[in-house]
Amino acid sequence: MEYRHLGRTGLKVSALSYGAWVSFGNQLDVKDAKLLLHRCREAGVNFFDNAEVYANGRAEEIMGAAIKELGWKRSDIVISTKLFWGGQGPNDKGLSRKHIIEGIKASLKRLDMEYVDLLYCHRPDASTPIEETVRAMNWVIDQGWAFYWGTSEWSAQQITQAWEIANRLDLIGPAMEQPEYNLLARDKVEVEYAPLYKNYGLGLTTWSPLASGVLSGKYSEGVIPEGSRFALENYKSLANRSLVDDILSKVEKLKPIAAELNVPMSQLAIAWCAKNPNVSSVITGATKEYQVVENMKAIEILPKLTPDVLKRIDSVVHNKPKQPDQYR
Incomplete structure (x- = not known):
């Protein structure tokens, strides 16, 4: 496994x-989580991501219980969670000081941990002043409940504003952002955030490298395998948006490139994300042991992604963002 600085x-x-x-x-x-987490650690993974909203808090409970039963040394791993959607009450969501403080305390209780390493604002909150959020996240860090704070799916303008407030108040700014990034979603990471890497040292922990499984190639011809994400009732609307002819056609055209490199499509897609030097970590997902093992082998094929191979990939997906002159 390769280890990178978080920004x-x-x-x-x-x-x-x-x-x-x-x-x-x-x-x-x-029980299932323990097996998958164990396989991740065998592959050298030290970073595990969660959120208060995942399965309405149950995901944090499962991760915390699994890690405790596995007997891992806490300092050997990096745990993150995210705050925004904490419940149905008027103060159970958003990024107010009240919800941030109550939310992290509830998350830590579910995780059965004294702290998380990374704490994210899961989405921007238009109804709360960014200064209130910056101050609250710094207070959480001062209590030792989190070591670093960041954002997820914020705009470059909002992240810049948070940093300007932090600098003015001599506080800690957001160290990382967690955006969607894959072969089908590139603009935010490759263009919008471009000034932030240099100006603020922003690190990225990107999600959905397989575009919810589409880039694995398992949804060929729009067929949804039993037990897959798109087979879940809550994700059928996402399936309808993702499994369209144009996207599936691009996936089919990527398959010969993966075959020439002698790697599965999933590994090609994950490695492509990790090839970006501004990406600190690519967050993968899996429900089966073999998927974890296969996904983690993606790190081994980074050297195969030569400039020529990357150019061929770009010619297939045909969505490489145009860089403004000042970013080149």
Whole structure:
């Protein structure tokens, strides 16, 4: 496994990580989670991602119980969670000081941990001043409940504003952002955030490298395998948006490139994300042991992604963002 600094921080995270979204609590229990987490650690993964909203908190409970039963040394791993959707009450969601403090305390209780390493604002909150959020996240860090704070799916303008507030108040700014990033979703990471890497040392822990499984190639011809994510009732609308002819056609055209490299499509897609030097860690997901083993082998094919291969991939997906002159 390769370990990278989380942006400009001193923290090192595995280039490939594992996230509990969809799987923990919806498809997997503690016993299943233990096996998958064990396989991740065998592959050298040290970063595990979660959120208060995943399975309505059950994902945090499962991860915490599994890690406790596995007997892992807490300092050997990096755990993250995210706050925004904590419940149905008017103050159970958003990024107010009240919800951030109550939310992290509830998450830590579910995880059965004294702290998380990374704490994210899961989405921007238009109804709360960013200064209130910056101050609250710093207070959480001061209490030792989190070591670093960051954002998820914020705009570059919002992240910049948070940093300007933090600098003005001599506080800690967001060290990392967690955006969607894959061969089908590139603009935010490759263009919008471009100034932030240099200006603020922003690190990225990206999610959905397989575009919810589409880039694995398992949805060929729009067929939805039993037990897959798109077979879940809650994800059928996402399936309808994702399994369209244009996208499936691009996936089919990528398969020959993967075959020439002698790797599965899933590994090609994950490695492509990890090839970006601004990505600190690619968060993978899996519900089966063999999927974890296969996904983690993606780190081994990074050297195969030569400039020529990357150019061929770009010619297939045909969505490489145009860089503004000042970013080149």
